[in-house]
Amino acid sequence: MSVVVVGSANLDVVARVARIPAPGETVLASGLRRSGGGKGANQAVAAARAGGAEVAFVGAVGDDAGGAELREGMRADGIDVAGLETADAPTGTALISVDDDGENAIVVVAGANGAPTQLSESQSAIVAGARVLVTQLEVPVPLVRAAAAARADRAWHVLNAAPSSPLTGDGATLLADVDVLVVNEHELRDIADVEGFDDAVGALAARLPALVVTLGSRGCLVVVSGDRRMLPAHPVRAVDTTGAGDTFCGVFAASLARSGALPGDGAVLEVFAEAARVAGAAAALAVERPGAQDAVPTAAEVADLIARSGESR
Numbered sequence: 658m659s660v661v662v663v664g665s666a667n668l669d670v671v672a673r674v675a676r677i678p679a680p681g682e683t684v685l686a687s688g689l690r691r692s693g694g695g696k697g698a699n700q701a702v703a704a705a706r707a708g709g710a711e712v713a714f715v716g717a718v719g720d721d722a723g724g725a726e727l728r729e730g731m732r733a734d735g736i737d738v739a740g741l742e743t744a745d746a747p748t749g750t751a752l753i754s755v756d757d758d759g760e761n762a763i764v765v766v767a768g769a770n771g772a773p774t775q776l777s778e779s780q781s782a783i784v785a786g787a788r789v790l791v792t793q794l795e796v797p798v799p800l801v802r803a804a805a806a807a808r809a810d811r812a813w814h815v816l817n818a819a820p821s822s823p824l825t826g827d828g829a830t831l832l833a834d835v836d837v838l839v840v841n842e843h844e845l846r847d848i849a850d851v852e853g854f855d856d857a858v859g860a861l862a863a864r865l866p867a868l869v870v871t872l873g874s875r876g877c878l879v880v881v882s883g884d885r886r887m888l889p890a891h892p893v894r895a896v897d898t899t900g901a902g903d904t905f906c907g908v909f910a911a912s913l914a915r916s917g918a919l920p921g922d923g924a925v926l927e928v929f930a931e932a933a934r935v936a937g938a939a940a941a942l943a944v945e946r947p948g949a950q951d952a953v954p955t956a957a958e959v960a961d962l963i964a965r966s967g968e969s970r
């Protein structure tokens with residue numbers, strides 16, 4: 658019942674601003690905080706806090722204080738970090754501005770995340786033990802490819818195609834090795850390269866066993882074999898949306914691992930819809946709090962939100 662996340666770990670340096678500066682503009686921040694981030698590490702933390710599945714993280718940090726902090730943070734969440742290697746480059750850093758509406762602008766300096774293009778032997782062995790492999794595009798595409806190739810025959814590969822990339826060139830054939838693609842609306846448009854939401858969903862879903870499109874405050878759409886299921890979001894006041902998508906992906910992966918469903922099983926729409934329902938509740942809670950990993954809720958908090966919203970319907 659294990660989830661293995663292969664991806665990035667960043668130190669997030671977050672400035673709170675009234676509004677995101679326009680090009681050439683300077684704005685004054687009202688506060689600055691540092692916290693654990695990086696799409697891969699955020700997803701691993703979300704999967705671990707969801708409970709019920711062992712979680713391992715495979716990636717790289719630098720031989721510096723930031724790397725040690727990230728490693729310790731994940732360990733404290735019970736994540737197996739044996740596959741977190743030390744690269745000859747500084748730990749990845751994300752420079753983030755968050756405005757009064759909770760929206761963000763992010764610049765990522767890849768550092769150690771940009772170095773590896775292959776898995777080491779021990780990292781491959783960790784991936785081979787996964788029931789659910791989770792990847793993103795904040796590490797080199799060849800590394801994502803290598804991870805997909807190293808997974809066991811009947812293990813799920815969930816790719817969160819973020820940050821947005823048209824997946825051309827090296828990435829063009831990546832989708833052939835993906836079981837579940839999770840994208841937001843921008844990523845959907847970039848990858849499908851088709852005008853119009855419905856047509857883009859149809860075009861991309863036809864290339865994949867399953868597609869999940871996250872739609873921010875509108876929830877998400879799950880598509881399996883042409884069948885669509887729309888799941889509304891929980892109404893919350895957005896404080897900081899950073900890591901909402903990561904929380905969604907990590908919790909989704911943990912739910913999928915717990916379900917016992919395997920690739921090739923029939924009738925998985927209900928399994929994915931249930932995983933997306935729990936993931937959406939976790940992401941809504943994350944949006945209400947500042948930070949990326951700091952904002953990820955526990956399983957008990959998510960269960961409480963689901964129970965409360967059930968009562969109010």
Ligand code: ATP
Nearest residue numbers: 841871872873874876890898900901902937940941
């Ligand atoms: P980010 O890049 O900010 O981490 P994203 O663009 O990858 O996020 P979104 O579609 O914005 O992904 O959000 C992912 C999920 O988080 C949504 O499907 C939804 O369940 C939840 N979510 C995001 N924003 C809100 C919100 N304002 N209110 C409630 N739920 C939200």
Ligand code: RIB
Nearest residue numbers: 667694695696751900949
């Ligand atoms: O998805 C949010 C993450 O994107 C942040 O934690 C930041 O590190 C960037 O990778």
